[in-house]
Amino acid sequence: MVSINAAPLPTLRDESEAERPVDRLHTVQRFGGWLWLAPSLLMYTMFVLGPLALTVQYSFYSWDGIGQSTWVGLDNYGEVFKNPELFGSLVNAFVLIIFFAIFPILVGLVASALLKDVRSKAVGTFARTVLFIPQIIPLAGAAIAWTWMYSEGGVVNQVLRAIGLESLARPWLGDFDTALPAVGLIGSWVAFGLCTVLFSAGMGKIDPSLYEAVRLDGAGKVREFRTITLPGLRQEIVVVGTVLVIAALASFDIIYIATLGGPGYETMVPGLQIYRLAFTAQKVGLASALGVVLTLLILVVIVPLQRLRREA
């Protein structure tokens, strides 16, 4: 192997340079870049690509995780789409996008737009801190606190009873109709702070003269928001959207703590299902197949989102 010292740092070259005859130096240059990449490439291969390839491989087998395995072809994938509970968990994950991503982004936009106009610096900082706190609390802790609030005698029902809406009071997480929205709202609450803080920072970067201009044109708050703020925040919205959509589709912790997928199968999500299939049911193959399907679905949703950002 050529010593690294002999290799100049690889640089971007233009066409004329590239026309030079191939020589030893170029061989070095050709592989010098890979040499620099090697450490991280090795890690990436070991901890990301390797497990990914193994998951794909396992998904074609029937295997308990320890003993002998049997090749079953695409049977596991067939099971993912045929079994109503497995397929239903994928549907639930998409419903959660509304609560984990869309809802907090909308509320975050409104909140940060309002915060922008708060004149007192102290009040603004205070408000941002309060809004950001849910993001700091570990998800498991947040889920436990919310299960208490949602219980039959919890804060949510106490408030409803106090304002005379007794008929609405119910065990929110145990009710077949409200369980999924109820856990979804826990996710909204957690993500809302992140959205607000990122959007506030994003608004700080928008040229103030743009606001001045639109105001001189006689625009109101709503118009100002639509023509200046929203386009200015495009990057941030796409980034937050990407992170939160992934969090929704791959959700696990909130569901695991709050409902365990119940009542019935109402709040079952693929993340929890994969964990159970692999470790409780010892069906590593089926768990892997569901994992691969989930990964592909996430890519299908995320890739078009990235296009939105590039157009910005």
Next chain:
Amino acid sequence: MSNDYRRGRTAGPRKWHRSSADVRFRGFAVGAVIVSVVLAACTPGSSESPTPGQTASKPVSTDLGSDPVTLRVETDNSGSNQASLEELGAAFQKNYPNVTVDIITEQFTVLQQNGPRIISTPDTPDLIRFPTLGNTVKDGLLANLDPYAAAYGWDKFPATQLDQWRVSADGSRRGSGSLYGMGLSFSLTGTYYNKEEAAAIGMTTPPATVADFEALLAKAKAAGKVPLLSSGQDGNLFLIFQALMLSEGAKEQLSDWVFNEPGATIDTPEALDAATTLVEWTDAGYLPSDVNAINNTEAVARFNSGDAVFIYDGNWNTATYNTEMGENVGFFLLPPSSSGGKSSSMSDPFNYVIPAKAANKDAAAAFLNFAYTNEGRAIMVETTGQVPGGPADADLPTTGAGPVIQDTLTAFQQLNTDDGIAPYIGNATASIYTDTIIPQFQLLVAGKVSPADFVKRLQSDYTSQLAP
């Protein structure tokens, strides 16, 4: 990969600069080659078939000699487990001075889910709490305890104490075959009652039939109390359902089902009756309206606070009830459907196994056996409030710990005499508890599935979960 590279070099004068499509193709080719090499390299899992049920190569011994031995025992850190094992270990060390007992603890769910991996390593603990059989016998991970059972006389214990960890040679059925696990103590389910509240609704002695019990539930409801607590969020409703089946004498039927006897079914008149009764009790308000949102911790807390007259629960909570309610709590088994019938209830060993790769199998077996001596039994009762294992005619440890603990000991003795121990339906397959029992019971009491469809679903899930 290298061919591709050389072809590029020999194809005449070539630009150093490659088109991005070319680069992309090369990247793809490299990736494809790596993936296919990985895929072709091996199939997952062990390549050779283990010999299930293989016996220890070395003859077993009840003599631990005098060389120093460190016995590593792994258990879950819930409840009083660690404290009780430490006490048992200290007493054991006094009897075997050359043995040091080292207690390792792990969270229950971690132990349950990583158990097979923990015992497949060369530095496995010598004795480990092991709740789920899974494929461990088939995969050759557990030591066969038959020689120890013969040497220590465990085979003279009531058969129902050992049945649940007897496994057929191919690992597919339980209830008969070689012994692979033993409990240091046993679980037991039944009805706990609040003595003050029970007296207030006129209960002087525990009910003699299910109908008597139902009449008490009606009185409790009329008195404005919660008659019967359970936790639907974590699936404990199945305990009531199964106790109702047992009251109709379905013990053999249930045992066959849990032990995976070929052709066993739960789609039976007894199961349908039990499901129907459970729905009737829910509709009549005998169970709390939010039972599906209650988990075990909350159910226990509500019972301790005096809200309810009865709770159907297991003796893993006896110590808590005893501490919180003292003299005011008692225990009885759900009675048979007709007066004078034999008692029957669910019980299983708090199970420990000796891994096939364990270094100190003899010491591990001696430790298990120590738990069945009078000294060991007394320690297990005092520290856990659970019922100890051992021969049917062994002296009941007398304990000043509390009347409810004494109640459970007496009830367990009665079950041993009546041969009434049944395994839990939650253990019928590795995943039936989480995948079927928890959600299906929630659907049943919410009226979203009929008792008939519910029973059919239990059976169809069971069949598909057992399919290889």
